[in-house]
Amino acid sequence: MPVYKEKNGKAWYVKYSTTDHVTGKTKQILKRGFKKKAEARQWEAENRSSPDMKHTGVTFDEMLEIYLKSIDSSETSSYMKKIWINKHFPLHTQPIQKITRPMLIQWRNDLEETQLATRTKNRGLQYVKAVFDFAEKIYGIPNPAVVVKSYKLKKEDKKEMEVWSPEEFNQFISCIDLFTYKAFYTFLYYTGCRRGEALALCKEDISEDGYVHIHRSIRHYKNGFTPLKTDSSERTIKIDSATFEMIKPLIERADPFVFGCTRSLPITIVDKYFRNGIKASGVKRIRIHDLRHSHATWLINNGINIVAVSKRLGHSTINQTLKTYAHLVDKTNDEMMDFIEQNRTAA
Numbered sequence: 300m301p302v303y304k305e306k307n308g309k310a311w312y313v314k315y316s317t318t319d320h321v322t323g324k325t326k327q328i329l330k331r332g333f334k335k336k337a338e339a340r341q342w343e344a345e346n347r348s349s350p351d352m353k354h355t356g357v358t359f360d361e362m363l364e365i366y367l368k369s370i371d372s373s374e375t376s377s378y379m380k381k382i383w384i385n386k387h388f389p390l391h392t393q394p395i396q397k398i399t400r401p402m403l404i405q406w407r408n409d410l411e412e413t414q415l416a417t418r419t420k421n422r423g424l425q426y427v428k429a430v431f432d433f434a435e436k437i438y439g440i441p442n443p444a445v446v447v448k449s450y451k452l453k454k455e456d457k458k459e460m461e462v463w464s465p466e467e468f469n470q471f472i473s474c475i476d477l478f479t480y481k482a483f484y485t486f487l488y489y490t491g492c493r494r495g496e497a498l499a500l501c502k503e504d505i506s507e508d509g510y511v512h513i514h515r516s517i518r519h520y521k522n523g524f525t526p527l528k529t530d531s532s533e534r535t536i537k538i539d540s541a542t543f544e545m546i547k548p549l550i551e552r553a554d555p556f557v558f559g560c561t562r563s564l565p566i567t568i569v570d571k572y573f574r575n576g577i578k579a580s581g582v583k584r585i586r587i588h589d590l591r592h593s594h595a596t597w598l599i600n601n602g603i604n605i606v607a608v609s610k611r612l613g614h615s616t617i618n619q620t621l622k623t624y625a626h627l628v629d630k631t632n633d634e635m636m637d638f639i640e641q642n643r644t645a646a
Contacts, residue, residue, distance in 0.1 A: 301314055302336060302339045302343060304336070310331065311334070312329065312332070312339065313329070313342055314327065314328070314330075315328055316328070356394050357396075358391075359388075359390060359393060359394075359395045359430065360392060361395075362430055362434050363380070363430050366429065366430050369433065373525075375526075383423050384426055384427065387415070390403075395430075395431075396440060399443055400443040400445075400446045402443075403444055407448075410423070417451075417452050417453060420450055421450055427444060431443065432444070460592050462589055462593040462596045463589070464593075467582045468488050468593065471484075471576050471577060471580045474575075474579040474580040475572065475576045479558060480569070482546050482549060482558070483564065484573065484576070485542055485545055486538070486546060488590045489539055489541075489594065490538055490594065490611075491591045491594035491595055491611055491612050492513060494588065495516035496513050496515075497558060498517040498556075498559070498564060499515045499516050499563065500513075501557065502550050504557075505557065509538050509539075509540065510537055510538075511535065511536050511538055513527075513532070513533065513534050513535070514533045532613040532615070534611070534613045573587050591612070592623075595608055595624060596627060599624055605624070608620060
């Protein structure tokens, strides 16, 4: 019988085991403070038969796991979401139903004071809100995250991407002494590959005539291959002869990785040498991912068809390329109109 009298004989309490229909775990329900046995029995009957999750103890982290499995999130995407939430959402260990609107408002206010970029903050807000939305839609848990609004982008957040011209890149690369790292940065700049894609390259991925098959990546959290984000990201591109000749000594070695040995280059060291090269050369500071943007910008500014650029970058759609490099397309349109105005003949 789940209804018991307190030791002092002055009150009753309810105690029984049930299965959490979110996590599948067995848990114990305990409710004290009933003056009459009938009240305790009534509460037990109502709550045992209740279809909602009023008394579930599932935590935000547990709901996050269920949510990620429900959307078939990739290993990489799931890992990044978990890392962000563990680091920046201190309520993640709390039972999800005990997280209130005021608590979320306070968290959002605290997050605003951090040094994270506005886009990074907003991305994190979306991670958290998606879990609450899922819990409400699937399990009927009230959604307190409706009060969480995205931050407005500040003027500095809207600035155009930073890129290097070939001249700036040459100034930078002249200050990189270690040959493998010099070849690695050169490969990134003149192919537009992502850092992880280049680190994952093995000798068999590069043909004798300079074609590179890009079909996997290496992420920063482990030294192992991971799938590319989309099917369209897998591609085969041609590299220029100068870059090919530069990396040939790396391909001809016995080691499997082009940029590395039995393992790829450590990403922390790749980033460290990149920052050191910027400091030594005096060029403007950019991210290593901006070498990819630099490559695309260089091609588009020199009249290369944007469809060809999109395929070379492995974008899922041409619209993704147009959105990313819209400012360059606008510039090209202006140059096109200048050409028409100067060369149009009168009818």
